[in-house]
Amino acid sequence: MNYTRKRALLACDFCRHRKRRCDGKKPCSTCRDSNADCVYKELPFDRVEDSSPTAVIDRLARIENLLEHQSQQINHLSTRSSPLSYPTSQADYFATYQQPSEYLPSTSAAIDPQLDSPQFLIPKNHATLPITLLSLPMVRDLIGEYPRDYFFEIEEKLPLPGLLGKLYDSPLVWPSIDADTLDVLSENYFRNVHPHHPLFTPAMFKAWQDELIQEKGMEEIGTAICFCVYALGTICSNTAGDYDNDEALGIQFFQPALRIILHKLVWEFRPSINLCQALLLAASYFAHLGRPLHSWKMAQFSSRMFLGLLESRQRYIASAEFEEAELRTFWQCFTVECDRIAELDVPRSGIEPLGDRMRLPHSTDPSDNENTIYFIAEHAIRRLLNRIHNSLYGPEIAQTSPIHVLPTGPNQAWQSLNMQKLQALSAELNRQLEEWYFSIPDYLRPVKGTLPLPNDRARVLRIRYYAARHIIHRPFLLQMVSRQCEEQSPASTSVLSPDSYSESTVFLERCETCIDSCVTYLYNAIEMIDRRSPYLWTFSQSCLACLIMLWMADNTPALHHYLPHMQPIQNMLLTKLRKWAIKDSTFAAEIHIIEQLVFSDPMEA
Known part of the structure; x- marks a missing residue:
């Protein structure tokens, strides 16, 4: 079925600023009705594509706005009055104040199903899970009955490998610190792992590593970040499914890192973006092991801490200034949690609804464009x-x-x-x-x-x-x-x-x-x-x-x-x-x- 484009490829400045539908005319109907100046940026499609990082990011931001505006068309095509009207899903979401949507989220209120701009959140009890296909009559007749939480139960019963299963059974043992070895492991990390979630720049990491090598603040969160990087640098070079060799999995680095992270998580009372980053690195480590629940748990801790960081500022999201590290942390939390919700329908932290209102990150390092x-x-x-x-x-x-x-x-x-x-x-x-x-x-x-x-x-x-x-x-x-x-x-x-x-x-x-x-x-x-x-x-x-x-x-x-x-x-x-x-x-x-x-x-x- 063919659709005729009903909207301009690029909205005018006035419509884009107010997030209004723009018909592409000069002047457009919205500007004409509002008696506003109708100004368009030059369309990039009529000339050689500008591949500079800023232009590319702006271009991706425009497609985000376009997809956002198209939510009304999806609502029109669907018979439902609101995508949020799922009674079984409300308890799992932490939502916005019943005020303008740019407010920071409350961690105690429930989502108002009558919001003017319904969000496209993954509903509770959705049927995209792979396990739902096993309940179809044709498949069930072949392989038998499988409960909806079958894979969840498998993962929660599976013991952690090696020393990770005995996290507090022995005193904390620091791995040997050899500068040359650590450089190789960090290079492995930035080559193979960092591109998937660029949480910080190599320069930021080097500052943490220098403190570690000089033995400054050994049990600080920077140390935990370094150890997570070394563990990930080790595991990404281990192509075999080796669960018995602690060294092949980098557990000698990850075990002390996890102990530091969990201690800080429990006993630090102010939210910290560095702790959020360390938790996301731990989530990545468990994901590399093929452990979705452990990965989700670490990411959810990070999401909840990030929400606490936002709430402590008492600001409007639309006018708040976020550092690049904070934006990257937010989007990594968002993506990891949404993946786990889509796969296992796990409980929500409340990070997902903010995906419509947080700005996108920009590159701060030419090598990271x-x-x-x-x-x-x-x-x-x-x-x-x-x-x-x-x-x-x-x-x-x-x-x-x-x-x-x-x-x-x-x-x-x-x-x-x-x-x-x-x-x-x-x-x-x-x-x-x-x-x-x-x-x-x-x-x-x-x-x-x-x-x-x-x-x-x-x-x-x-x-x-x-x-x-x-x-x-x-x-x-x-x-x-x-x-x-x-x-x-x-x-x-x-x-x-x-x-x-x-x-x-x-x-x-x-x-x-x-x-x-x-x-x-x-x-x-x-x-x-x-x-x-x-x-x-x-x-x-x-x-x-x-x-x-x-x-x-x-x-x-x-x-x-x-x-x-x-x-x-x-x-x-x-x-x-x-x-x-x-x-x-x-x-x-x-x-x-x-x-x-x-x-x-x-x-x-």
Whole structure:
């Protein structure tokens, strides 16, 4: 379905300042009605693209404003009155004062569902979790019953490796301080880990390291930051799934760092941005181990401390001045927490609603320009993913659903839409995804598909793109699978009435897009889960979801011919997951599920 652009590519200064819809005329209708001067900045698309860091960041900021304005269009396409009207989710959010939205958040009030500008927060009990696919009748009949908190229970029971499981069983032991070794480890960190979350500059780190080497304030938070950096520098060079070797995992550095961090967290009474940073480094370390709950816990501590830091200032967000370290800390908290909410539906800290009102960071170091741009681009698509979760996969509100899909499966918001509205909503979300993709500067924009890319940051953006594209189009594939299961069931009384949309070319194209997105996602993510990164567990879960979707399509006659030969892809994924599959881990559970998915061979068919 095609949409005609109803808004200018670039709003005038007056509309942009007041966050109003601009029609692009000269003067625009808003300026004409307000008797204001209508002034436009020069459009960058009519000349050679300015690739300077400031221009690129401004450009990404403009796409953020554009996506924000498009929330009204999504609300219009949806049948719901407000994306926040989920009764089960309110207790988990800390919200704004019932005053203008630029106020800092209270950590005690509940979100007002009647806010004038509804936010696209990931709803509680959303149905995008990979585990929800296991409850679908077709999958459940093959692999059996799995509770919604299955992966959560696995992770909370899994003991920590090595000395981390005995954090307070012995006196604090400091690792040996060898300047040359530490330089190598810090170089590893800034080359492999820092680009994923550029919390501070190398110069800032060097100041902390100099104090450590001179043995100044050994149990200060700067020491903990240094030890986290060394631990991450060690673990990112350990490509094998070695859980038994403390030195290979850098635990000799991380154990004292964690003790310092937890001591400061409990007994310091003023919020500290450096402690927030140390907690985020600890979250990254646990993510590299493939421990999502421990990673989330550290990030949530950081989020809550950051909220305390904001509240202590008693300022308006719109007029507050934030240092770059604070902005980077906020956005890292935001992204990590949203990832965990999307994967495990964990409790919220209250950081998520501020994503609409905090400004984006800028580069403070020429060597960090590209990292900053990648960082902003990933934040932008994380916000778009939140919109998709909210618009399509929140708990269904309608008492009866016009689309009788998955009658014994999880309720989902898209089921309360008729097929025309679902197609319009998915088309709008997909358009926003393409807007995001083309907002990335040409020289950093990852090419679509599976061609090799120069670095992990480009790979992550491409993986995020296909993750969003998959879940935008997932409802169409689920609808087709459900319909054909009903038709093939001998006991069926044809609960589903004939639906011309499921037989239309457009409907089948949406299913094909979902299949293509899942296949391309797998090829890209399999490369990433071959080594440790902060995305190790996240990508393994999404690979499981994609493979289940493809298995259902493979067993649906109308969709089977869209799939490639799946056996090599399945085998590659199993090989990578076995690398990390210690006993009773999520990785081992994923392997057990994937091994039960038997794909047909299209050559034989």
